[in-house]
Amino acid sequence: MDNFKKIRGIVTLLNSSRRQKAIQIIKESPGITMTEVMVKMRIDNQAEVSGVLKVLRESGIVYSEKSGKYRKYYYNENVSVLIDKVNASIKAICDEINNFKEG
Helix, strand or coil, rough: CHHHHHHHHHHHCCCCHHHHHHHHHHHHHCCCCHHHHHHCCCCCCCCHHHHHHHHHHCCCCCCEEEECCCCEECCCCCHHHHHHHHHHHHHHHHHHHHHHHHH
């Protein structure tokens, strides 16, 4: 069940440009705070960014560590293998659909 939750999170992630952007920002700036993510994403709504980060944390794509009154975010490198597998599976499904339409 734990893997299913991670895969569901990754599929949800792939369907959101905001989540993709947040991941890229966190990958490029390990230890970034939510406020810094907000600035880089150019989003003023803290609840919106908090929601994006929550989905990413729950899916295991990023993790956070408490540092004083701040929470610092990091990309989970172990998940990149799973993301690659999900991408390959989605591509294979799309190829099958295209072959079905053509045939």
